[in-house]
Amino acid sequence: MTLAASFQIDYLQYLGPDGRLVAPLPPAVPEPAALVPLFKQMLFVRTFDGKAIALQRTGKLGTYASCLGHEATHVGIGASLRPEDVFAPSYREYGAQFARGLRPRDVLLYWGGDERGNLLTGAPAHDYPWCVPIATQCLMAAGAAMAFKLRGEPRIAVATCGDGGSSKTDFYAAVNSTGAFTLPVVLCVINNGWAISVPRKAQTGAQTLAQKGIAGGLHCLQVDGNDLVAVLEAMRRAGERARAGEGGSVLEFVTYRLHDHTTADDARRYRSEDEVKAAWQKEPFLRLRTFLVAQGLWDDAQEQAWVEECGQRVDAEINAYLETPVQPVEAMFDYLYADMPADVQAQRAAALAQEGRA
Amino acid sequence: MTLAASFQIDYLQYLGPDGRLVAPLPPAVPEPAALVPLFKQMLFVRTFDGKAIALQRTGKLGTYASCLGHEATHVGIGASLRPEDVFAPSYREYGAQFARGLRPRDVLLYWGGDERGNLLTGAPAHDYPWCVPIATQCLMAAGAAMAFKLRGEPRIAVATCGDGGSSKTDFYAAVNSTGAFTLPVVLCVINNGWAISVPRKAQTGAQTLAQKGIAGGLHCLQVDGNDLVAVLEAMRRAGERARAGEGGSVLEFVTYRLHDHTTADDARRYRSEDEVKAAWQKEPFLRLRTFLVAQGLWDDAQEQAWVEECGQRVDAEINAYLETPVQPVEAMFDYLYADMPADVQAQRAAALAQEGRA
Amino acid sequence: MSAQPITLIEAITQALAWEIAHDPSVVVLGEDVGVNGGVFRATAGLQQRFGAQRVIDTPLDETTIAGLTVGMASQGMKPVAEAQFDGFMYPMVDFIVCHAARMRYRTRGRLHCPMVLRVPWGGGIRAPEHHSEANEAIFTNVPGLRVVMPSSPQRAYGLLLAAIRDPDPVIYMEPKRIYRQYKELVPDDGQALPLDVCYVLRDGCDITLVTWGAQVKETLEAADRLADEGIRAEVIDVATLKPLDFATIAESVAKTGRCVIVHEAAKTAGFGAEIAARIAGECLYDLLAPVERVTGYDTHIPLFRLEMKYLPSVDKIVAAARRALAHA
Amino acid sequence: MSAQPITLIEAITQALAWEIAHDPSVVVLGEDVGVNGGVFRATAGLQQRFGAQRVIDTPLDETTIAGLTVGMASQGMKPVAEAQFDGFMYPMVDFIVCHAARMRYRTRGRLHCPMVLRVPWGGGIRAPEHHSEANEAIFTNVPGLRVVMPSSPQRAYGLLLAAIRDPDPVIYMEPKRIYRQYKELVPDDGQALPLDVCYVLRDGCDITLVTWGAQVKETLEAADRLADEGIRAEVIDVATLKPLDFATIAESVAKTGRCVIVHEAAKTAGFGAEIAARIAGECLYDLLAPVERVTGYDTHIPLFRLEMKYLPSVDKIVAAARRALAHA
Numbered sequence A, B: 001m002t003l004a005a006s007f008q009i010d011y012l013q014y015l016g017p018d019g020r021l022v023a024p025l026p027p028a029v030p031e032p033a034a035l036v037p038l039f040k041q042m043l044f045v046r047t048f049d050g051k052a053i054a055l056q057r058t059g060k061l062g063t064y065a066s067c068l069g070h071e072a073t074h075v076g077i078g079a080s081l082r083p084e085d086v087f088a089p090s091y092r093e094y095g096a097q098f099a100r101g102l103r104p105r106d107v108l109l110y111w112g113g114d115e116r117g118n119l120l121t122g123a124p125a126h127d128y129p130w131c132v133p134i135a136t137q138c139l140m141a142a143g144a145a146m147a148f149k150l151r152g153e154p155r156i157a158v159a160t161c162g163d164g165g166s167s168k169t170d171f172y173a174a175v176n177s178t179g180a181f182t183l184p185v186v187l188c189v190i191n192n193g194w195a196i197s198v199p200r201k202a203q204t205g206a207q208t209l210a211q212k213g214i215a216g217g218l219h220c221l222q223v224d225g226n227d228l229v230a231v232l233e234a235m236r237r238a239g240e241r242a243r244a245g246e247g248g249s250v251l252e253f254v255t256y257r258l259h260d261h262t263t264a265d266d267a268r269r270y271r272s273e274d275e276v277k278a279a280w281q282k283e284p285f286l287r288l289r290t291f292l293v294a295q296g297l298w299d300d301a302q303e304q305a306w307v308e309e310c311g312q313r314v315d316a317e318i319n320a321y322l323e324t325p326v327q328p329v330e331a332m333f334d335y336l337y338a339d340m341p342a343d344v345q346a347q348r349a350a351a352l353a354q355e356g357r358a
Numbered sequence C, D: 001m002s003a004q005p006i007t008l009i010e011a012i013t014q015a016l017a018w019e020i021a022h023d024p025s026v027v028v029l030g031e032d033v034g035v036n037g038g039v040f041r042a043t044a045g046l047q048q049r050f051g052a053q054r055v056i057d058t059p060l061d062e063t064t065i066a067g068l069t070v071g072m073a074s075q076g077m078k079p080v081a082e083a084q085f086d087g088f089m090y091p092m093v094d095f096i097v098c099h100a101a102r103m104r105y106r107t108r109g110r111l112h113c114p115m116v117l118r119v120p121w122g123g124g125i126r127a128p129e130h131h132s133e134a135n136e137a138i139f140t141n142v143p144g145l146r147v148v149m150p151s152s153p154q155r156a157y158g159l160l161l162a163a164i165r166d167p168d169p170v171i172y173m174e175p176k177r178i179y180r181q182y183k184e185l186v187p188d189d190g191q192a193l194p195l196d197v198c199y200v201l202r203d204g205c206d207i208t209l210v211t212w213g214a215q216v217k218e219t220l221e222a223a224d225r226l227a228d229e230g231i232r233a234e235v236i237d238v239a240t241l242k243p244l245d246f247a248t249i250a251e252s253v254a255k256t257g258r259c260v261i262v263h264e265a266a267k268t269a270g271f272g273a274e275i276a277a278r279i280a281g282e283c284l285y286d287l288l289a290p291v292e293r294v295t296g297y298d299t300h301i302p303l304f305r306l307e308m309k310y311l312p313s314v315d316k317i318v319a320a321a322r323r324a325l326a327h328a
């Protein structure tokens, strides 16, 4: 018996739950002050999230997927991308998308039942829309990266999916093709402990989700996803590898879904309050705040001002959403084909007639 | 940075290409004499294979997939199963199936365009038919194993697929579910270097195919698939784990496809003669023969007699195949549903009428 | 006997419970079907009652669900799998077409696949993308399958029992929009319904309205509206699309001479086409007017702000019926 | 100008070569399309000529092929993917339906998928299982797709160019049985054909025969046989199933009053149903006889010892035409 191959999965953490560094700041964070704008983004997205949930509860929004607890992972991923890179999200990574320029109202439009949310106004026009069929965005990202590679463009493709998503065959196909073609892809598995009611341990027998990348010969890392520093550093490493033509990565960000799966879900059915309480001890916001305050980079007055500004900005976005008129009926037909077939034209006319607009 | 997990992939080999042991015989082979009947099976299947190719060349068989070079892996897998286990093959593992009792004529019937080959007469009635959609048999095997586990039956499910097949999402789904449910499954990846014209290295960036099992937390082993002893030992280990409820395995058997992909293929288009010549140096038959002769367990006279018997047995099977009348037209309808719907009945009647048999 | 009237989805739960209790080879599997009882609560309480060996949460992969189901079914179990929503069935197509629908045929009857794939189907519940699709046409052309669509609590119960007991694969499509529309008394007596029978929900002699699933609601309302005008519409709930009980439809068209087919799926190559084609082939001389189809448009069902404009409606059905009746 | 007449498959190779040479965003990908030139030789010589950056062998996974194709297409390339055989398309359904067909719609035109999926399709070549399927009905109900079926070398060339250039996803189904049936002069001039036009291959006034793909061969032979009896059959090659040029069919039926639809796929809910349904809805008063469908039976195409008994045949088409003609 000889050794054919061996592997190890490292776990990355810099800022512990108590807000203290467990290791020196890595290259991704040259100085603590660099964290302040990202901390502010985290607070912004948390404000947005709370207001979106409230909006849904009043019946003014459809089903909404909260991002509570994922802020460090989401914002850290978003901050690590360049505009020319392509981002392929699942459905709750608003923090990453805001970092790319997305208007909050577009999130609301999407969950409000209006396709125009997917215009992702403000974000790079090549970014992928929200993706409901789980993990398919990972394989699309691999295809995008293949386009970049074939054209010799210095761009990378970054996809996110959940712990549940990492069970999906499309995720594995992304791992496989990223490795086979040495594609500039970063697959971010956001392990928040749950896929609706199914716990992480029911998804797979693997000790870590990061190790799934071994199946494709990829770079793999498990990361404390509640530690913004670790997220940034993991993304830096994976990004540099990808940009250098050294291939793709699977990064597992360990975090926790503090809210229900969506507003249509009731997590009390399947998980204990104790578990949620324990997760709150490790959430990403407080630890970073503690750190920044200790560094003299943040204080209560700043926070109060920023919270207020966040609230106002989100409210303005909510109003903009609420004031957006419904699309006309012909919108159903107008984006189906570049050249509308005759039968579709006829149906479009019939739909207009049905509205008395013939 | 701390260590989250580490893994290693061992390579198993006992009998080197020169026919000498590189390590003492393992538990799977208590004494060299145990190898003789399997050696004879290898010779039988090689005889069958040559005659099937010849039959195809005369137009008396459809496309046929040769198993030349895979005999140690195939026979070794077949010999390791119990009748109550379920075997889910792809399409060229005749050696394994003969070990389970299959009549050679059924192989010919199948490739001869007759579904009755899939009756697998002689083999256990629960075994799966040949499977054309690549690697789907792996996931079916996981489902079978799930049935065994739920019913508390001491049975295991063994599937084979190729190096190409290990890229297929269904393979990954089998790995994932085997791990998630701790199923008694052995996934045998028969790495014969090629998937039609696509070489192993184009399939994946993984150093070994065995390591794909790490993605599901499975037991993984890379095996010299031309070494019958190693095949038997790998199967013994995986089988014992599975039977003990310890979960599934991915075994990579490294061998070589010495023939064209099928009789419809021309491998000279895409691979060099040198490569094939080098592969013949490592093929499974000669090394085992050398070993058995050195052990005084086999000689030319025995071989001559056995070759002759193999030839006669195969010829008899070929004749039986050639004499099998075509199924009547109603066979198209009779196995579609247990309770034939009225419309199908009407079409059946029409088909009979078309034959003048109304 | 259930003392209380129950909804369509409760009838599904009741049927599952009956069959799990009475047949040890039945298992339920899917995403969130266990402790959570399914995102629509179709399996509510079942894991608690029958245990995690009978009601199984799977990893999040529809290929896996389909493959495990085929594997279990072909080894003697009767799995009832759930696809969480219509839009997530597509990865199951390969196993359904290549294995479930063919196992018996391929092995000349040696192995077969007694399985059910349940899927909540159709639009109109203000759900996110891919939660509102009508994709029955993907399955109706596939030999070896049965495709069933209940539209009432009683039919949901009886057809699901039949589907589970049937030795061949059944796609059981649940009209999610009417899961809780109304209640019916559904005796919990284990009585199955036939898998090849259309239901004449209302007798009439002027025009035949043919539909299935949630559109039964609008179609019956359209029949009411037509009745107000003195037009007696016969309403047929196809219920079992494959195999199709065309005889019942033909009999009705022979009587009325006019037919409107209503379905949510896109028009082109939707299953309504098959019914219209059968009429054109077998009932031509009975027809007094062109066969009308009131369907979804040939576009994707929009997100929910516009979805009701996509779906057939009482107005559209009534208008089509009037067009058909206008022919001499 | 190609000096020599070429076969249908050579016309495909010629179209691919033309478009790779003229549009740098075109790439070909699939299993064995590279050095091996495809299992049918459709891509023969292309990798040698244009390099491994333009003609790409993929890992063995159809989900991967579909996903990479959608990813590339939505980022500005024009990938032409190959599914090796019809029976291996099913794992692609999810990406085709959920992403390729929807990307433009979902993003209100921001992203789109200019891609082609080529697939050798149909029976009659004595191939193994899953190498002989006719599954166009899976795609014809899906909004946002185009479904194209060439049946001659010239149409193969012009339609493939059009498919690659079209900014939306096209399923391009190649009738493998007639890949090498006959040769035609196919000028290599880069001229595309329209993607929404049926071809009237033969004029006639007694009956309309509608078909597509390899069955064009039997249908034309049936028309010959009918001509021997003095019956003038009009033969229409649908060529572009989706969108359907129904006007051409309607015009013919208006003239002949009789129609036989011929296809290889199973009858129930096959695409022939859509054509018959359109006739029943839009041409009822032109009909002199019931619409006939000559199709595969509602069973799986058998392995090759029996497959010719499954497929439509000249005899079956002629018999159906005679039935239609027997009506007054």
Ligand SMILES: Cc1ncc(C[n+]2csc(CCOP(=O)(O)OP(=O)(O)O)c2C)c(N)n1
Pocket (backbone or CB within 6 Å): A092, A132, A133, A134, A161, A162, A163, A164, A165, A166, A192, A194, A195, A196, A257, A261, C031, C060, C062, C084, C088
């Ligand atoms: C193919 C598919 N199957 C099922 C669903 C329904 N669904 C939506 S989210 C979800 C769970 C996802 O869990 P995970 O991947 O861990 O992501 P998270 O929601 O936790 O961020 C499920 C099953 C879906 N959207 N797509």
Ligand SMILES: Cc1ncc(C[n+]2csc(CCOP(=O)(O)OP(=O)(O)O)c2C)c(N)n1
Pocket (backbone or CB within 6 Å): B092, B132, B133, B134, B161, B162, B163, B164, B165, B166, B192, B194, B195, B196, B257, B261, D031, D060, D062, D084, D088
């Ligand atoms: C889903 C699917 N795609 C494509 C094919 C066509 N095909 C048949 S065998 C083969 C290559 C298989 O290679 P591998 O898995 O290495 O097995 P081997 O033939 O070498 O034993 C391909 C592409 C198929 N049968 N099924």
Ligand SMILES: [Mg+2]
Pocket (backbone or CB within 6 Å): A162, A163, A164, A190, A191, A192, A193, A194, A195, A196, A257
């Ligand atoms: Mg999760």
Ligand SMILES: [Mg+2]
Pocket (backbone or CB within 6 Å): B162, B163, B164, B190, B191, B192, B193, B194, B195, B196, B257
């Ligand atoms: Mg191989």
